[in-house]
Amino acid sequence: MPTPDRTSRDAIVLAARDLLESEGLAGLSMQAVAARVGVRAPSLYKRVANREELIQFVAEASLVELGGRLDQAGSLAQLADEFRAFGHERPAAFQLIMRPGAGTPVARPEFGAAASRRTLRLAGELAGQERALEAARTLTAWAAGFVSMELNSGFNLGGDVDEAWRFGLASITRAISTQ
Structure with a gap:
């Protein structure tokens, strides 16, 4: 898995936007986004506070x-x-x-x-x-x-x-x- 420094907030948001379109809001989870960007879910929290902030x-x-x-x-x-x-x-x-x-x-x-x-x-x-x-x-x-x-x-x-x-x-x- 890449280090968290290689995962930007922009990449996280782009992955989340793609997931929103393919899975809907219910399918937009931190775990799914993490898998999309190639990191573990806890690594996302260095860039995004929580799912609510991600949706925002x-x-x-x-x-x-x-x-x-x-x-x-x-x-x-x-x-x-x-x-x-x-x-x-x-x-x-x-x-x-x-x-x-x-x-x-x-x-x-x-x-x-x-x-x-x-x-x-x-x-x-x-x-x-x-x-x-x-x-x-x-x-x-x-x-x-x-x-x-x-x-x-x-x-x-x-x-x-x-x-x-x-x-x-x-x-x-x-x-x-x-x-």
Whole structure:
């Protein structure tokens, strides 16, 4: 086994993120992460205090990744599509950051704020800076709800879900745009 000095917190968090996606939150244990990074579980405690802190670090890393993806969007539609793509590509991370269960550790607020910068800017361009926060919250709530329903097979009435996404996004965009 490698020495603890060869196991970084970044490697631990990356392994935990992979486990989250493959095994879910219930399968994210210190023992499983240790096996993934090639050390004994007690060695992890030199880098991560406990499972709760590990989950917090995974949530924060997921927000950094999502924020980086959103920062590349040139329009609110591109931003929403990237948000949706993240949800489909990383469903467990999406659920962790958008709707953590009761008692689930969450990211520190500054990580959410950083991930929201581009959304606030683009929403402000449409709604005006004085309504940017309300517009960003409206878009995010709709998109998070839509993606959560997709991930949980909540659309069972038939029809084209992609078309429903486009319709909803166009409707939200019109609703938050200044007249």
